Amino acid sequence: MIAFDKKNNLLMQNKYQYSLQDVEEPNLYREIFDYEHIPKISFNMRHVPMSVPDEIWMTDTTFRDGQQSVSPFTPMQILHLFKLMSRLGGPNGLIRQSEFFLYTKNDQEALHLCQDAGLKFPEITTWIRANEQDFELVKQAGVQETGILVSCSDYHIFKKMHLTRGQAMEKYLGIVKKALERGIRPRCHFEDITRADFYGFVLPFAEQLMNLSRESGIPIKIRACDTMGYGVSFPGAALPRSVPGIVYGLNHYAMVPSAQLEWHGHNDFYKVVSNASTAWLYGCSSVNCTLLGIGERTGNCPMEAMAVEYQALRGDDGGMDMTAVTEIADYMEREIGIEISPRQPLVGRHFNVTRAGIHADGMLKDEEIYNVFDTAKILNRPAVVAVDSRGGTASIAHWLNSYFRLTGDNMVEKTDPLIVSMRQQVDAMYAEGRNTVMGDEELEIMVRRYDVDRYEHLLFHKSK
Numbered sequence: 001m002i003a004f005d006k007k008n009n010l011l012m013q014n015k016y017q018y019s020l021q022d023v024e025e026p027n028l029y030r031e032i033f034d035y036e037h038i039p040k041i042s043f044n045m046r047h048v049p050m051s052v053p054d055e056i057w058m059t060d061t062t063f064r065d066g067q068q069s070v071s072p073f074t075p076m077q078i079l080h081l082f083k084l085m086s087r088l089g090g091p092n093g094l095i096r097q098s099e100f101f102l103y104t105k106n107d108q109e110a111l112h113l114c115q116d117a118g119l120k121f122p123e124i125t126t127w128i129r130a131n132e133q134d135f136e137l138v139k140q141a142g143v144q145e146t147g148i149l150v151s152c153s154d155y156h157i158f159k160k161m162h163l164t165r166g167q168a169m170e171k172y173l174g175i176v177k178k179a180l181e182r183g184i185r186p187r188c189h190f191e192d193i194t195r196a197d198f199y200g201f202v203l204p205f206a207e208q209l210m211n212l213s214r215e216s217g218i219p220i221k222i223r224a225c226d227t228m229g230y231g232v233s234f235p236g237a238a239l240p241r242s243v244p245g246i247v248y249g250l251n252h253y254a255m256v257p258s259a260q261l262e263w264h265g266h267n268d269f270y271k272v273v274s275n276a277s278t279a280w281l282y283g284c285s286s287v288n289c290t291l292l293g294i295g296e297r298t299g300n301c302p303m304e305a306m307a308v309e310y311q312a313l314r315g316d317d318g319g320m321d322m323t324a325v326t327e328i329a330d331y332m333e334r335e336i337g338i339e340i341s342p343r344q345p346l347v348g349r350h351f352n353v354t355r356a357g358i359h360a361d362g363m364l365k366d367e368e369i370y371n372v373f374d375t376a377k378i379l380n381r382p383a384v385v386a387v388d389s390r391g392g393t394a395s396i397a398h399w400l401n402s403y404f405r406l407t408g409d410n411m412v413e414k415t416d417p418l419i420v421s422m423r424q425q426v427d428a429m430y431a432e433g434r435n436t437v438m439g440d441e442e443l444e445i446m447v448r449r450y451d452v453d454r455y456e457h458l459l460f461h462k463s464k
Contacts, residue, residue: 018203028154028195043236046245057093057096058286058307059289065295065296066290067101074110080331082122088307092319093122093123094319095122098114100114102134123145125145125146130148130149145187146186146187148187149191150175150190156191168201169204176220180212185219185221188221189264194240195240203254207255210255219257224279226243229269229271231243231275233278258283262288264288267298268298273302289302289305304328304347307322370383396422397413400422400447400458403462418450422446425446
Protein backbone atom coordinates (compact mmCIF):
# COMPACT_ATOMS: atom_id res chain seq x y z
CA MET A 1 0.00 0.00 0.00
CA ILE A 2 1.11 3.53 -0.77
CA ALA A 3 -0.07 6.87 0.55
CA PHE A 4 0.77 10.52 -0.06
CA ASP A 5 3.12 11.85 2.62
CA LYS A 6 2.60 15.58 3.25
CA LYS A 7 5.97 15.93 4.94
CA ASN A 8 7.90 14.67 1.90
CA ASN A 9 5.22 15.53 -0.69
CA LEU A 10 5.75 12.11 -2.23
CA LEU A 11 3.93 8.81 -2.49
CA MET A 12 5.42 6.64 0.24
CA GLN A 13 5.03 2.97 1.05
CA ASN A 14 3.16 2.28 4.28
CA LYS A 15 5.49 1.53 7.16
CA TYR A 16 6.51 -2.04 7.81
CA GLN A 17 5.35 -3.55 11.10
CA TYR A 18 8.17 -5.18 13.07
CA SER A 19 7.45 -8.07 15.41
CA LEU A 20 9.33 -9.07 18.51
CA GLN A 21 11.92 -11.76 17.86
CA ASP A 22 11.86 -13.68 21.14
CA VAL A 23 15.10 -15.61 20.64
CA GLU A 24 16.35 -18.34 22.96
CA GLU A 25 19.98 -17.22 22.86
CA PRO A 26 21.12 -13.59 23.20
CA ASN A 27 22.43 -11.76 20.17
CA LEU A 28 25.65 -10.22 21.47
CA TYR A 29 27.01 -9.20 18.06
CA ARG A 30 30.22 -11.05 18.74
CA GLU A 31 31.60 -10.27 15.27
CA ILE A 32 31.62 -6.61 16.38
CA PHE A 33 32.02 -6.83 20.16
CA ASP A 34 34.31 -9.79 20.84
CA TYR A 35 35.63 -8.01 23.99
CA GLU A 36 39.25 -9.02 23.34
CA HIS A 37 39.74 -6.41 20.62
CA ILE A 38 38.66 -2.85 19.91
CA PRO A 39 34.99 -2.97 18.82
CA LYS A 40 34.66 -3.02 15.04
CA ILE A 41 32.70 -0.58 12.90
CA SER A 42 30.88 -2.33 10.09
CA PHE A 43 29.21 -0.81 7.03
CA ASN A 44 26.32 -1.87 4.84
CA MET A 45 26.27 1.33 2.75
CA ARG A 46 22.61 1.99 3.53
CA HIS A 47 22.12 5.73 3.62
CA VAL A 48 19.17 7.39 5.31
CA PRO A 49 18.05 10.97 4.69
CA MET A 50 18.71 13.88 6.99
CA SER A 51 15.51 15.17 8.53
CA VAL A 52 16.24 18.02 10.94
CA PRO A 53 13.24 18.73 13.21
CA ASP A 54 11.55 22.11 13.21
CA GLU A 55 12.78 22.59 16.78
CA ILE A 56 15.92 21.24 18.43
CA TRP A 57 16.98 21.69 22.04
CA MET A 58 19.04 20.30 24.90
CA THR A 59 18.10 18.54 28.12
CA ASP A 60 20.24 18.16 31.21
CA THR A 61 21.24 15.20 33.36
CA THR A 62 23.98 16.88 35.44
CA PHE A 63 22.15 16.18 38.69
CA ARG A 64 21.43 12.55 37.78
CA ASP A 65 23.93 10.88 35.45
CA GLY A 66 26.55 13.59 35.90
CA GLN A 67 26.47 13.43 39.68
CA GLN A 68 27.21 9.71 39.60
CA SER A 69 30.81 10.51 38.65
CA VAL A 70 31.65 13.13 41.30
CA SER A 71 31.14 13.80 44.98
CA PRO A 72 27.45 14.58 45.59
CA PHE A 73 26.51 18.22 45.18
CA THR A 74 24.88 20.01 48.08
CA PRO A 75 21.31 21.26 47.53
CA MET A 76 22.53 24.87 47.45
CA GLN A 77 25.19 24.02 44.86
CA ILE A 78 22.54 22.37 42.71
CA LEU A 79 20.30 25.42 43.03
CA HIS A 80 23.12 27.76 41.99
CA LEU A 81 23.99 25.63 38.94
CA PHE A 82 20.31 25.24 38.07
CA LYS A 83 19.92 29.04 37.93
CA LEU A 84 23.04 29.41 35.79
CA MET A 85 21.76 26.65 33.51
CA SER A 86 18.46 28.48 33.13
CA ARG A 87 20.36 31.63 32.15
CA LEU A 88 22.44 29.69 29.65
CA GLY A 89 19.36 28.15 28.01
CA GLY A 90 17.63 31.50 27.80
CA PRO A 91 13.94 32.44 27.74
CA ASN A 92 13.18 30.13 24.82
CA GLY A 93 14.11 27.07 26.84
CA LEU A 94 16.94 25.75 24.69
CA ILE A 95 17.85 23.80 27.82
CA ARG A 96 14.35 22.41 28.05
CA GLN A 97 14.51 20.01 31.02
CA SER A 98 16.76 18.99 33.90
CA GLU A 99 16.72 15.51 35.42
CA PHE A 100 16.92 14.81 39.16
CA PHE A 101 17.32 11.79 41.42
CA LEU A 102 14.67 11.25 44.08
CA TYR A 103 16.12 8.67 46.45
CA THR A 104 17.86 10.65 49.21
CA LYS A 105 16.85 13.59 51.37
CA ASN A 106 19.62 15.56 49.69
CA ASP A 107 18.10 14.81 46.24
CA GLN A 108 14.61 15.76 47.38
CA GLU A 109 15.73 18.98 49.05
CA ALA A 110 17.61 20.04 45.92
CA LEU A 111 14.59 19.30 43.74
CA HIS A 112 12.27 21.36 45.94
CA LEU A 113 14.73 24.28 46.10
CA CYS A 114 14.86 24.38 42.30
CA GLN A 115 11.07 24.13 42.05
CA ASP A 116 10.74 27.06 44.45
CA ALA A 117 13.05 29.15 42.26
CA GLY A 118 10.03 29.58 39.96
CA LEU A 119 11.97 29.36 36.68
CA LYS A 120 10.09 28.45 33.51
CA PHE A 121 13.06 26.55 32.10
CA PRO A 122 14.47 24.03 32.53
CA GLU A 123 11.46 21.91 33.50
CA ILE A 124 12.31 19.56 36.38
CA THR A 125 11.96 15.86 35.61
CA THR A 126 13.04 12.73 37.46
CA TRP A 127 14.50 9.28 36.90
CA ILE A 128 13.29 6.06 38.51
CA ARG A 129 13.93 2.35 38.30
CA ALA A 130 11.45 0.19 36.44
CA ASN A 131 9.33 -0.66 39.47
CA GLU A 132 5.92 0.52 40.57
CA GLN A 133 6.92 1.64 44.08
CA ASP A 134 9.05 4.48 42.71
CA PHE A 135 6.00 6.21 41.22
CA GLU A 136 4.99 7.35 44.70
CA LEU A 137 8.23 9.32 44.89
CA VAL A 138 7.41 10.97 41.56
CA LYS A 139 3.91 11.96 42.65
CA GLN A 140 5.19 13.31 45.97
CA ALA A 141 7.75 15.41 44.12
CA GLY A 142 5.02 17.04 42.05
CA VAL A 143 6.73 16.56 38.67
CA GLN A 144 5.00 15.72 35.40
CA GLU A 145 7.60 13.51 33.70
CA THR A 146 9.93 10.75 34.78
CA GLY A 147 12.56 8.67 33.09
CA ILE A 148 12.17 4.89 33.35
CA LEU A 149 15.06 2.52 32.73
CA VAL A 150 14.15 0.01 29.99
CA SER A 151 17.41 -1.71 29.04
CA CYS A 152 17.16 -2.99 25.48
CA SER A 153 20.29 -4.94 24.55
CA ASP A 154 20.57 -8.68 25.10
CA TYR A 155 23.58 -7.95 27.28
CA HIS A 156 21.18 -6.44 29.79
CA ILE A 157 18.04 -8.47 29.11
CA PHE A 158 19.71 -11.89 29.25
CA LYS A 159 22.88 -11.31 31.26
CA LYS A 160 21.78 -8.73 33.86
CA MET A 161 18.05 -9.29 34.27
CA HIS A 162 17.97 -12.98 33.29
CA LEU A 163 14.82 -12.48 31.21
CA THR A 164 13.79 -13.24 27.67
CA ARG A 165 13.00 -10.41 25.29
CA GLY A 166 9.30 -11.16 25.60
CA GLN A 167 9.45 -11.07 29.39
CA ALA A 168 11.43 -7.83 29.34
CA MET A 169 8.97 -6.15 26.99
CA GLU A 170 6.01 -7.30 29.06
CA LYS A 171 7.64 -5.95 32.23
CA TYR A 172 8.49 -2.61 30.64
CA LEU A 173 5.05 -2.10 29.09
CA GLY A 174 3.45 -2.88 32.44
CA ILE A 175 5.50 -0.19 34.18
CA VAL A 176 4.75 2.35 31.45
CA LYS A 177 1.02 1.62 31.75
CA LYS A 178 1.24 2.27 35.50
CA ALA A 179 2.82 5.65 34.81
CA LEU A 180 0.08 6.51 32.32
CA GLU A 181 -2.61 5.51 34.83
CA ARG A 182 -1.13 8.06 37.24
CA GLY A 183 -1.04 10.77 34.59
CA ILE A 184 2.78 10.80 34.52
CA ARG A 185 4.60 11.30 31.21
CA PRO A 186 6.98 8.36 30.79
CA ARG A 187 10.39 8.88 29.24
CA CYS A 188 11.71 5.43 28.37
CA HIS A 189 15.49 5.11 28.57
CA PHE A 190 16.50 2.54 25.94
CA GLU A 191 19.73 1.63 27.70
CA ASP A 192 22.56 0.20 25.57
CA ILE A 193 20.77 0.78 22.26
CA THR A 194 24.03 0.64 20.28
CA ARG A 195 24.42 -3.07 21.18
CA ALA A 196 20.71 -3.94 20.84
CA ASP A 197 18.88 -5.95 18.18
CA PHE A 198 17.22 -3.02 16.47
CA TYR A 199 14.72 -4.91 14.32
CA GLY A 200 14.20 -7.79 16.73
CA PHE A 201 13.55 -5.78 19.92
CA VAL A 202 14.02 -2.00 19.70
CA LEU A 203 11.53 -1.26 16.92
CA PRO A 204 8.80 -3.67 18.09
CA PHE A 205 9.04 -2.22 21.61
CA ALA A 206 9.04 1.36 20.34
CA GLU A 207 5.96 0.63 18.21
CA GLN A 208 4.11 -0.72 21.26
CA LEU A 209 5.00 2.41 23.20
CA MET A 210 3.71 4.66 20.42
CA ASN A 211 0.44 2.66 20.38
CA LEU A 212 0.10 3.32 24.12
CA SER A 213 0.92 6.98 23.58
CA ARG A 214 -1.83 7.38 20.98
CA GLU A 215 -4.37 5.47 23.08
CA SER A 216 -3.66 7.47 26.26
CA GLY A 217 -3.15 10.85 24.67
CA ILE A 218 0.03 11.21 26.76
CA PRO A 219 3.29 11.71 24.82
CA ILE A 220 5.68 8.87 25.64
CA LYS A 221 9.29 9.85 25.02
CA ILE A 222 12.09 7.55 23.98
CA ARG A 223 15.63 8.34 25.07
CA ALA A 224 18.07 6.42 22.87
CA CYS A 225 20.97 5.74 25.23
CA ASP A 226 24.42 5.12 23.76
CA THR A 227 25.44 3.83 27.17
CA MET A 228 28.92 2.65 26.19
CA GLY A 229 29.71 5.28 23.56
CA TYR A 230 29.64 2.78 20.69
CA GLY A 231 27.57 5.00 18.37
CA VAL A 232 29.12 6.22 15.11
CA SER A 233 27.93 8.97 12.79
CA PHE A 234 29.57 7.72 9.58
CA PRO A 235 27.30 7.56 6.51
CA GLY A 236 26.66 3.95 5.53
CA ALA A 237 27.61 2.49 8.93
CA ALA A 238 25.58 -0.56 9.90
CA LEU A 239 23.35 -1.08 12.90
CA PRO A 240 23.51 -1.45 15.83
CA ARG A 241 26.18 1.29 15.96
CA SER A 242 24.79 3.70 13.35
CA VAL A 243 23.40 6.87 14.94
CA PRO A 244 21.65 7.94 11.70
CA GLY A 245 20.16 4.45 11.39
CA ILE A 246 18.88 4.39 14.98
CA VAL A 247 17.32 7.85 14.86
CA TYR A 248 15.85 7.44 11.38
CA GLY A 249 14.49 3.99 12.23
CA LEU A 250 12.75 5.16 15.41
CA ASN A 251 11.38 8.24 13.67
CA HIS A 252 10.37 6.60 10.37
CA TYR A 253 9.47 3.00 11.18
CA ALA A 254 8.28 3.26 14.79
CA MET A 255 6.81 6.70 14.03
CA VAL A 256 8.24 8.30 17.15
CA PRO A 257 7.68 12.06 16.69
CA SER A 258 10.90 14.06 16.74
CA ALA A 259 9.71 15.99 19.82
CA GLN A 260 9.42 12.66 21.69
CA LEU A 261 12.85 11.44 20.64
CA GLU A 262 16.02 12.15 22.63
CA TRP A 263 19.67 11.12 22.26
CA HIS A 264 21.86 10.35 25.27
CA GLY A 265 25.52 9.60 24.55
CA HIS A 266 28.77 8.82 26.33
CA ASN A 267 32.29 9.73 25.27
CA ASP A 268 34.16 6.43 25.53
CA PHE A 269 35.43 6.72 21.94
CA TYR A 270 35.64 10.54 21.64
CA LYS A 271 32.44 10.69 19.58
CA VAL A 272 29.89 12.11 22.00
CA VAL A 273 29.53 15.58 20.44
CA SER A 274 29.49 14.46 16.81
CA ASN A 275 26.98 11.73 17.65
CA ALA A 276 24.67 14.20 19.42
CA SER A 277 24.82 16.61 16.48
CA THR A 278 24.11 13.73 14.12
CA ALA A 279 21.06 12.79 16.17
CA TRP A 280 19.74 16.32 15.65
CA LEU A 281 20.42 16.15 11.93
CA TYR A 282 18.57 12.86 11.42
CA GLY A 283 15.37 13.64 13.29
CA CYS A 284 15.94 13.84 17.04
CA SER A 285 14.70 17.08 18.63
CA SER A 286 16.46 16.62 21.96
CA VAL A 287 20.01 15.80 23.00
CA ASN A 288 20.78 14.99 26.62
CA CYS A 289 23.85 16.66 28.17
CA THR A 290 25.67 17.52 31.38
CA LEU A 291 27.53 20.65 32.42
CA LEU A 292 31.21 20.22 31.47
CA GLY A 293 30.35 16.72 30.19
CA ILE A 294 30.65 15.10 33.63
CA GLY A 295 29.29 11.57 33.95
CA GLU A 296 30.20 7.93 34.26
CA ARG A 297 33.56 6.80 32.90
CA THR A 298 34.47 9.31 30.15
CA GLY A 299 31.37 11.39 30.73
CA ASN A 300 28.29 12.60 28.89
CA CYS A 301 27.86 15.13 26.11
CA PRO A 302 29.02 18.58 27.31
CA MET A 303 26.16 21.08 27.48
CA GLU A 304 28.43 23.94 26.46
CA ALA A 305 29.53 22.06 23.35
CA MET A 306 25.95 21.53 22.18
CA ALA A 307 25.12 25.18 22.89
CA VAL A 308 27.84 26.04 20.39
CA GLU A 309 26.67 23.33 17.95
CA TYR A 310 23.13 24.72 18.11
CA GLN A 311 24.34 28.15 17.06
CA ALA A 312 26.53 26.72 14.31
CA LEU A 313 23.57 24.79 12.86
CA ARG A 314 20.88 27.44 13.38
CA GLY A 315 22.86 30.59 12.72
CA ASP A 316 21.77 32.44 15.87
CA ASP A 317 22.02 32.05 19.63
CA GLY A 318 18.32 31.39 20.20
CA GLY A 319 18.40 33.68 23.23
CA MET A 320 21.13 31.77 25.05
CA ASP A 321 23.48 33.62 27.38
CA MET A 322 26.84 32.02 26.66
CA THR A 323 28.64 34.04 29.33
CA ALA A 324 26.97 31.67 31.80
CA VAL A 325 29.28 28.93 30.49
CA THR A 326 32.32 30.68 31.95
CA GLU A 327 30.56 31.24 35.28
CA ILE A 328 29.43 27.59 35.42
CA ALA A 329 32.96 26.34 34.80
CA ASP A 330 34.44 28.73 37.36
CA TYR A 331 31.86 27.72 39.99
CA MET A 332 32.23 23.99 39.40
CA GLU A 333 36.02 24.19 39.64
CA ARG A 334 36.30 26.72 42.47
CA GLU A 335 33.33 25.90 44.70
CA ILE A 336 32.68 22.21 43.97
CA GLY A 337 36.23 21.09 43.28
CA ILE A 338 35.69 19.48 39.87
CA GLU A 339 38.97 19.35 38.01
CA ILE A 340 38.75 20.82 34.50
CA SER A 341 41.46 19.90 32.04
CA PRO A 342 43.32 23.09 31.05
CA ARG A 343 42.82 22.14 27.39
CA GLN A 344 39.13 21.30 27.58
CA PRO A 345 37.36 23.25 24.81
CA LEU A 346 35.38 26.35 25.82
CA VAL A 347 36.00 26.00 29.58
CA GLY A 348 39.63 24.93 30.14
CA ARG A 349 42.16 27.52 31.34
CA HIS A 350 44.19 27.20 28.13
CA PHE A 351 41.21 27.04 25.76
CA ASN A 352 42.00 30.41 24.15
CA VAL A 353 45.59 30.81 25.31
CA THR A 354 48.38 30.70 22.73
CA ARG A 355 52.05 30.09 23.49
CA ALA A 356 53.80 29.79 20.13
CA GLY A 357 55.74 32.92 19.18
CA ILE A 358 54.46 32.98 15.60
CA HIS A 359 50.90 32.64 16.88
CA ALA A 360 51.45 35.42 19.40
CA ASP A 361 52.67 37.65 16.60
CA GLY A 362 49.51 36.90 14.63
CA MET A 363 47.34 37.59 17.67
CA LEU A 364 49.07 40.91 18.17
CA LYS A 365 48.29 41.95 14.59
CA ASP A 366 44.72 40.62 14.54
CA GLU A 367 43.21 38.42 17.24
CA GLU A 368 40.91 36.76 14.71
CA ILE A 369 43.87 35.03 13.06
CA TYR A 370 44.34 32.59 15.97
CA ASN A 371 41.17 32.83 18.10
CA VAL A 372 38.22 30.56 17.21
CA PHE A 373 35.63 33.34 17.67
CA ASP A 374 35.20 36.49 19.75
CA THR A 375 35.60 34.70 23.07
CA ALA A 376 35.55 37.98 25.00
CA LYS A 377 32.12 38.90 23.64
CA ILE A 378 30.51 35.45 23.60
CA LEU A 379 32.02 33.74 26.65
CA ASN A 380 33.37 36.75 28.56
CA ARG A 381 36.84 35.22 28.15
CA PRO A 382 39.34 37.42 26.31
CA ALA A 383 41.96 35.64 24.25
CA VAL A 384 45.27 35.37 26.06
CA VAL A 385 48.88 34.87 25.04
CA ALA A 386 51.06 33.08 27.59
CA VAL A 387 54.39 34.69 28.35
CA ASP A 388 57.18 32.13 28.61
CA SER A 389 60.49 31.29 26.95
CA ARG A 390 58.95 30.74 23.52
CA GLY A 391 56.59 33.68 22.94
CA GLY A 392 59.09 36.48 22.32
CA THR A 393 58.24 40.17 22.26
CA ALA A 394 54.92 39.51 20.51
CA SER A 395 53.57 37.54 23.46
CA ILE A 396 54.62 40.26 25.94
CA ALA A 397 53.08 43.02 23.81
CA HIS A 398 49.83 41.06 23.50
CA TRP A 399 49.79 40.43 27.26
CA LEU A 400 50.28 44.13 28.02
CA ASN A 401 47.58 45.26 25.58
CA SER A 402 45.15 42.68 26.89
CA TYR A 403 45.93 43.11 30.59
CA PHE A 404 45.67 46.91 30.50
CA ARG A 405 42.79 46.84 27.99
CA LEU A 406 44.55 48.97 25.41
CA THR A 407 42.84 49.48 22.07
CA GLY A 408 43.38 51.44 18.86
CA ASP A 409 46.16 54.03 18.96
CA ASN A 410 46.87 53.24 22.60
CA MET A 411 48.06 49.70 21.80
CA VAL A 412 51.75 49.02 22.36
CA GLU A 413 53.92 47.59 19.55
CA LYS A 414 56.35 44.75 20.14
CA THR A 415 59.24 47.09 19.28
CA ASP A 416 58.39 49.44 22.16
CA PRO A 417 61.42 49.86 24.52
CA LEU A 418 59.24 48.74 27.45
CA ILE A 419 58.46 45.45 25.67
CA VAL A 420 62.09 44.93 24.68
CA SER A 421 63.20 45.45 28.29
CA MET A 422 60.59 43.02 29.60
CA ARG A 423 61.64 40.44 27.00
CA GLN A 424 65.25 40.67 28.19
CA GLN A 425 64.19 40.12 31.81
CA VAL A 426 61.97 37.17 30.87
CA ASP A 427 64.74 35.56 28.80
CA ALA A 428 67.18 35.93 31.70
CA MET A 429 64.80 34.11 34.07
CA TYR A 430 64.41 31.16 31.71
CA ALA A 431 68.15 31.07 31.04
CA GLU A 432 68.58 30.59 34.80
CA GLY A 433 66.30 27.54 34.78
CA ARG A 434 62.73 28.80 35.16
CA ASN A 435 60.17 26.47 33.56
CA THR A 436 56.78 27.94 34.50
CA VAL A 437 54.63 30.52 32.70
CA MET A 438 55.00 34.13 33.81
CA GLY A 439 52.16 35.38 36.00
CA ASP A 440 50.25 38.64 35.64
CA GLU A 441 51.61 40.07 38.91
CA GLU A 442 55.21 39.40 37.94
CA LEU A 443 54.78 41.11 34.58
CA GLU A 444 52.94 44.04 36.14
CA ILE A 445 55.84 44.57 38.56
CA MET A 446 58.22 44.71 35.57
CA VAL A 447 56.12 47.45 33.98
CA ARG A 448 56.05 49.48 37.21
CA ARG A 449 59.78 49.17 37.75
CA TYR A 450 60.53 50.24 34.17
CA ASP A 451 58.48 53.46 34.29
CA VAL A 452 56.19 54.36 37.21
CA ASP A 453 54.51 57.25 35.37
CA ARG A 454 53.73 55.09 32.37
CA TYR A 455 52.50 52.31 34.63
CA GLU A 456 50.04 54.69 36.30
CA HIS A 457 48.87 55.85 32.87
CA LEU A 458 48.25 52.22 31.87
CA LEU A 459 46.29 51.65 35.08
CA PHE A 460 44.08 54.58 34.16
CA HIS A 461 43.18 52.85 30.85
CA LYS A 462 42.52 49.58 32.62
CA SER A 463 40.12 51.20 35.09
CA LYS A 464 37.96 52.80 32.38
